[in-house]
Amino acid sequence: MSPQALLARVLQQDRGRLLAALVARGEDFQRAEDALQAAAALVHWGRAGLPASPTGWLLRAALRKAIDSYRRDGAAARHRLAMEVLAQDEAAGPDRHTIPDDRLRLIFICCHPALEEKTRVALTLRSLCGLTSPQVAAVFLDAEPTMGQRLSRARAKIAAARIPFVIPGPEDLPARLNSVLTTA
Amino acid sequence: MKYLLTLYAAPGSEPAPGTREFDGMMGEYFSLSERMKNTATCLAGEGLQGVETATTLRRRAGRVETMDGPFAETREHLGGFYLIEAADLDAALRFAAEIPAARYGSVEIRPVMYY
Numbered sequence: 001m002s003p004q005a006l007l008a009r010v011l012q013q014d015r016g017r018l019l020a021a022l023v024a025r026g027e028d029f030q031r032a033e034d035a036l037q038a039a040a041a042l043v044h045w046g047r048a049g050l051p052a053s054p055t056g057w058l059l060r061a062a063l064r065k066a067i068d069s070y071r072r073d074g075a076a077a078r079h080r081l082a083m084e085v086l087a088q089d090e091a092a093g094p095d096r097h098t099i100p101d102d103r104l105r106l107i108f109i110c111c112h113p114a115l116e117e118k119t120r121v122a123l124t125l126r127s128l129c130g131l132t133s134p135q136v137a138a139v140f141l142d143a144e145p146t147m148g149q150r151l152s153r154a155r156a157k158i159a160a161a162r163i164p165f166v167i168p169g170p171e172d173l174p175a176r177l178n179s180v181l182t183t184a
Numbered sequence: 185m186k187y188l189l190t191l192y193a194a195p196g197s198e199p200a201p202g203t204r205e206f207d208g209m210m211g212e213y214f215s216l217s218e219r220m221k222n223t224a225t226c227l228a229g230e231g232l233q234g235v236e237t238a239t240t241l242r243r244r245a246g247r248v249e250t251m252d253g254p255f256a257e258t259r260e261h262l263g264g265f266y267l268i269e270a271a272d273l274d275a276a277l278r279f280a281a282e283i284p285a286a287r288y289g290s291v292e293i294r295p296v297m298y299y
């Protein structure tokens with residue numbers, strides 16, 4: 001299997017898990033998405049041979065990218081805690097089996113009622129179901145840039161309004177679960 | 185994080201002053217920040233007098249223009265606000281759900297800009 005094909009398959013299968021792991025550590029959906037994209041662009045597995053755990057490799061690369069992005073931001077003081085957590089993980093060298101599964105929290109954030117219903121479905125398909133942005137656009141018969149903008153705006157809103165990356169508490173859970181099930 | 189909650193209601197949708205429902209509603213407003221203190225901290229909150237008391241001001245090319253009335257004619261009118269400190273949007277939403285205006289009208293929840 002070519003490195004590019006392997007990368008595509010890893011992203012398709014493990015995107016949700018990777019994204020959830022990144023969001024869990026940084027609390028910033030957009031930054032997590034950007035870090036993952038940047039890490040995927042770095043892949044040069046053909047030359048050095050395939051890593052034992054491609055998913056673990058991607059997570060480490062993405063963690064480094066996320067740390068860089070916090071540093072570049074200048075508001076480093078605000079993000080110090082996130083940077084420390086990221087740095088610890090990056091040093092520990094995660095492999096596929098030690099990446100905790102935060103996908104349940106990711107589902108709840110993607111299906112948050114503060115997002116429009118179409119956006120919830122699109123964001124869930126993109127973040128958890130392994131679809132590429134063009135594929136999600138095709139599902140809705142939307143133009144790719146339009147869907148790209150919808151997804152960007154959603155991530156920006158999640159960060160700006162601070163939609164939390166949590167499993168809802170008992171008082172919110174019934175309504176939030178309903179939102180997840182209707183989206184699914 | 186700070187959120188501004190703006191309360192909107194169509195005229196006539198709220199209980200009229202002098203009724204028992206009105207007194208009940210006012211009681212809820214007065215006790216709201218204390219009741220919700222574990223969910224969010226209320227930094228400020230006021231009811232506004234009606235849109236008929238509003239004046240809108242614009243400054244264009246150095247000239248001040250004032251207009252009688254609210255900045256836009258809307259079906260639901262701005263009636264009040266809360267400025268709250270909450271950990272995240274979910275906490276802000278739980279606070280907003282307890283505001284009486286949410287039952288008769290709408291409550292907009294927006295994060296405050298930080299620079």
